[in-house]
């Protein structure tokens with residue numbers, strides 16, 4: 001068992017100084033100030049103590065869009081990104097990931113995605129995944145995406161299915177409706193999220209398919225979950241309207257250049273919150289492991305960058321520097337994705353919740369990271385590493 005002392009808790013609600021007792025992967029007890037739990041002597045001997053010295057303690061971040069196998073492959077086989085090692089997540093305060101397949105769902109497939117997801121679980125991370133990938137019809141293991149979600153425990157929904165993108169299969173309305181219905185029905189059968197996570201490209205059709213799907217079917221808006229919606233400013237405005245209509249929209253924490261027709265995730269969230277759209281219907285993800293090609297003035301690829309999970313804490317820092325209180329900045333990284341993904345016990349700090357906890361240092365970096373009660377990062381350094389990570 002672990003006793004965490006002198007934690008300034010944001011649950012995300014600010015709770016002030018607290019002591020927490022952790023055991024069996026859960027938060028067993030919380031008490032105000034330096035109050036201690038009343039434990040029998042036999043248990044006291046089994047308790048290890050961590051003094052956070054007043055550091056802010058937040059729920060572990062939930063990154064809902066991660067290429068755990070590595071993404072890429074768009075400019076030749078050598079541009080296939082390698083799998084993302086454990087400490088890239090844990091060192092960045094991420095305790096839960098949802099893995100997915102992107103452009104390359106041919107050389108990669110559901111077997112490799114599930115294997116990478118299980119590998120991260122064995123290494124101590126909370127890991128889930130989506131059925132399918134960019135293209136329609138989707139690759140499956142059981143013969144249908146609905147069957148995959150129903151029978152394969154880590155799969156929470158379908159994604160990332162590409163629309164309004166030259167790399168998509170140009171899916172029709174009927175195809176999108178069929179996928180959304182498969183996700184929704186599988187969600188009903190299993191209690192899982194049952195969502196259709198949609199990759200939005202730069203195409204001018206934007207979210208037109210989603211609007212038509214909502215207008216022409218009985219499928220609830222929550223099933224449609226568009227991502228990368230901050231990549232074009234006009235697309236973001238369309239997404240705001242969908243959030244007001246009941247969809248949860250996902251912002252990507254990619255780098256944005258000065259003068260680009262895009263919003264950084266921090267700018268987009270500030271605009272989202274100022275718009276009066278429901279604060280619980282927005283999430284932020286990193287696209288970690290995804291390939292970010294960099295082009296020169298002639299449009300040639302100069303080098304390949306890779307999305308990193310650290311972009312989430314950088315975005316949080318940006319939000320705090322802009323004056324947003326921590327309790328308002330945290331939900332898109334914690335409580336909101338937990339609600340969308342129906343991960344009960346995650347995204348919050350409370351008695352009975354999973355002990356996924358991150359202590360932030362004064363600069364906003366991850367000082368201590370605990371996942372299901374196990375310490376992964378202490379004093380800013382990883383104390384557990386992935387199987388093939390060298391010190």
Ligand SMILES: [Zn+2]
Pocket residue numbers: 102160199200228
């Ligand atoms: Zn994508």
